Amino acid sequence: MDSVTTRVPVKPYIRLPKGSQPPSLYEPYHTTLKRAPLKPLIVVPHTLSETTGPIFGHEKVGEKDNDLTCQHAGEPIGERIIVSGRVLDSNGRPVPNALIEIWQTNSAGRYKHIGDQHPAPLDPNFSGAGRTITDEQGAYQFITIKPGAYPWFNHYNAWRPAHIHFSIFGTAFISRLVTQMYFPGDPLFEYDPIFQSIPDEKARQRLISKFDLETTRSQWAKGFKFDIVLRGPEAIPFES
Amino acid sequence: MRADNDLVPTPSQTVGPFFKIELTTDDHCVRCIADPQARGERMWITFRVLDGDGVPLNDAMLEIWQADSNGKYNHPDDPQQKQVDSGWIGFGRLGTGEDGSCVLETIKPGRVPNGTLQAPHLTVAVFARGMLKQLYTRVYFAGDAANDNDPILHLIAPDRRGTLMAQPDRAHPGHWSFDVRLQGDRETVFFDV
Numbered sequence: 007m008d009s010v011t012t013r014v015p016v017k018p019y020i021r022l023p024k025g026s027q028p029p030s031l032y033e034p035y036h037t038t039l040k041r042a043p044l045k046p047l048i049v050v051p052h053t054l055s056e057t058t059g060p061i062f063g064h065e066k067v068g069e070k071d072n073d074l075t076c077q078h079a080g081e082p083i084g085e086r087i088i089v090s091g092r093v094l095d096s097n098g099r100p101v102p103n104a105l106i107e108i109w110q111t112n113s114a115g116r117y118k119h120i121g122d123q124h125p126a127p128l129d130p131n132f133s134g135a136g137r138t139i140t141d142e143q144g145a146y147q148f149i150t151i152k153p154g155a156y157p158w159f160n161h162y163n164a165w166r167p168a169h170i171h172f173s174i175f176g177t178a179f180i181s182r183l184v185t186q187m188y189f190p191g192d193p194l195f196e197y198d199p200i201f202q203s204i205p206d207e208k209a210r211q212r213l214i215s216k217f218d219l220e221t222t223r224s225q226w227a228k229g230f231k232f233d234i235v236l237r238g239p240e241a242i243p244f245e246s
Numbered sequence: 247m248r249a250d251n252d253l254v255p256t257p258s259q260t261v262g263p264f265f266k267i268e269l270t271t272d273d274h275c276v277r278c279i280a281d282p283q284a285r286g287e288r289m290w291i292t293f294r295v296l297d298g299d300g301v302p303l304n305d306a307m308l309e310i311w312q313a314d315s316n317g318k319y320n321h322p323d324d325p326q327q328k329q330v331d332s333g334w335i336g337f338g339r340l341g342t343g344e345d346g347s348c349v350l351e352t353i354k355p356g357r358v359p360n361g362t363l364q365a366p367h368l369t370v371a372v373f374a375r376g377m378l379k380q381l382y383t384r385v386y387f388a389g390d391a392a393n394d395n396d397p398i399l400h401l402i403a404p405d406r407r408g409t410l411m412a413q414p415d416r417a418h419p420g421h422w423s424f425d426v427r428l429q430g431d432r433e434t435v436f437f438d439v
Contacts, residue, residue, distance in 0.1 A: 012359030014325055026254050028378035035260075037376025040298035041428050047438035048401055053360040055369045055384075056439050058321035059311055060337035096253050109268040117264040121305075135268035171262060173269060177323070179311045179369055180439045182380065186259040203378050204257045212256055234256045 017239040018052040019180055020096050025206035034199035036160055052180070057239075059179035062105040064139055072138035074110075074150040082132035084113025084151030086227040089187070089215065092144040093174060095238025100144030104236075107137040107173040108148060115154030115168075124156050149227065155194055167194035167201060176236035187232045188214045258379035263305050265373070270307055270341035277340055278351035279310065281333030286315025286353035291385065291412055291422045293340070294347045295372060298429035302346020306374040308426075310338035310350055312367070317356030326359070357392060365392035365399065372426055381436045385424050386410050402435050409434045 031042035050056075075082055093101040111117050111134060114126040118133050132151065140146045153168045169186040176182065188201065192214075195201050204210040212235075221229030261269070268274065280288070295306040313319050314331040330336075340348040357363040368385040386393055388411040393399055399407050409432055415421040427434045 012363060013361065014359045016360065017323070020255075023254055027257050028259070030378060030381070032378060035376070035378070038378065041303075041374060041376035043381065043433055043436050044298075044429050045406075045433050045435075047436050049438045050398055050401060051360075052439065053364065053398070054319055054324055054358050055311070055313070055364070055367065058319040058323050061321060094253065096255055098253055107268050107274075109265060117267065119264040119267050121263055133267065135271075137268070171259075171265065171268075173261075173265075179309075179371070180382070181255075182309070182371060183256060183258060184261045184373060184380065185256055186262075200259060200378070209254060209257050212254075213259065235253055237255050 014054065016052060016054055016057055019057060019178060019237050020240050022237065026204070026209040028203035028205070032199065032203040035203055056180045057178045059177065059182065060175060062103065062139065062175060066105060067137050067139050071136050072146070072148045074132065074134065074136045074148065077133055078131040080131040082112065082129050082151050084129075084132075086149070087152050088147060088149055088221055088223065088227050088229045089170065089232055090145070090147040090221050090229065091232040091234060093140050093146065093176070093234045093236060094144055095176065095181070095236050097238045099238065100140070100142070101176055101236060102140055102142045102144055104140040104144070105137065105175045106140065106146050107135075108150075108170050109135045110150065110153040110170045111156055111168075113151050113154050115156035126154070126156065152189070155192075160199060165194050165197065167192040167198050172234070174234055174236065177238070181237040183234070183236055185234075186213060189230065190214055190217055260375060260378050261307060261373040263375040265307060266341060270339065275340055276335065276338045277349065279312070279335040279338040280351065280353040281335065284314070284331050284333035284353050286331075286356075287420075289352055289354055289420050289422055291350045291352065291368075291424055292347055293342070293350065293424050293426065295342055295374065295426045296346070296428065300430065302342070303374055304342055304344050304346050306342045306346075306372060308338075308340050308342070308348065308350075309371040309373070310340075310352075311369045312336055312352065312355045313358050315353050315356050317358045317363075319358070354387070360397060362395060362397055363392070365390055365396035367396075367398075370426070381428075382439050383426065383434050383436050384410055385412050387422070388413050406435050
């Protein structure tokens with residue numbers, strides 16, 4: 007049956023614009039030296055294997071999973087913040103039912119992970135992980151505390167700017183995105199090879215959240231906005 | 247101009263070393279992507295991820311996406327007129343352990359059409375500290391006659407196709423192994439999708 011020709015409509019996704027994504031090999035980030043492929047990647051057309059992907063429902067998320075401040079008996083120490091935004095595709099359409107997962111340090115810059123040996127205190131009231139699903143407008147919200155900066159071993163006196171890790175599933179396996187959200191005005195940006203690995207300055211700036219008075223709650227928590235754009239289909243398909 | 251620019255996809259950043267606190271907790275791993283009632287040939291694939299020195303990574307994450315035994319994806323954009331197998335999940339997520347390996351339990355996928363029928367394959371995304379963005383590769387099955395006519399394998403130089411072939415464990419039927427080599431003579435073929 008190998009000669010069977012089976013035509014199925016596949017909607018190709020956009021290709022990522024040059025410079026908008028970091029390269030795999032970026033020498034200032036030393037671990038890439040042994041972990042980046044050195045042979046050229048093979049360009050492939052998009053088949054159903056690329057343009058489909060996992061779909062998650064609300065059953066994957068608990069009611070309070072998006073509030074990292076209420077996972078323990080007491081409140082975590084630190085500056086309470088509300089991080090919210092929308093997930094859109096590259097055609098500007100909202101991406102509903104997108105699973106967003108986040109993880110971060112506590113306010114002292116320490117992850118609740120056995121591998122994190124930074125001598126900063128753990129907070130018994132903070133685990134630093136949460137998840138949510140976007141609504142019909144692609145909107146999401148997390149309540150958390152502002153993470154701290156922390157040292158790492160990339161080079162002498164290396165410090166990561168404060169960040170929240172984001173993992174997002176879009177409509178296709180190739181629109182999958184794992185990234186980091188930063189905070190405005192961080193003095194560590196210019197020294198951080200992970201942030202600096204993105205060649206295009208404008209693309210880099212997109213990872214910096216914006217302070218937002220509208221979502222700031224009086225006497226309670228500052229608001230930060232972080233919108234996310236995922237790869238979408240090349241053209242908006244006809245909808246009847 | 248400005249609106250277009252705002253719709254450039256958000257840049258990737260590394261998953262880092264500490265993703266286990268969310269992405270691969272016991273609750274959030276998916277090590278088996280076919281419920282017991284799923285039809286097809288059940289198999290276990292042992293993955294390893296190796297760096298440029300051949301050292302296994304104990305801090306990598308693999309995400310797997312595959313069609314059911316009938317070549318149908320569990321997704322509304324799959325237009326084929328057939329039902330997804332009940333019991334089919336199709337998405338897996340595993341973290342590598344201290345020895346750099348992890349085991350996926352699945353069903354051998356069917357052939358997915360794309361002009362011609364593709365050979366049975368899994369699509370894999372690899373994440374790790376030291377990787378600023380995920381890498382995409384595919385797992386095919388050594389010895390499958392359909393490999394000879396697979397349109398994606400045909401895009402690859404013949405001497406590199408072997409890097410995408412899972413190898414059967416002759417002593418343990420149903421068990422296969424697949425090494426992801428990030429660099430070196432036998433560097434795995436990765437795709438620009």
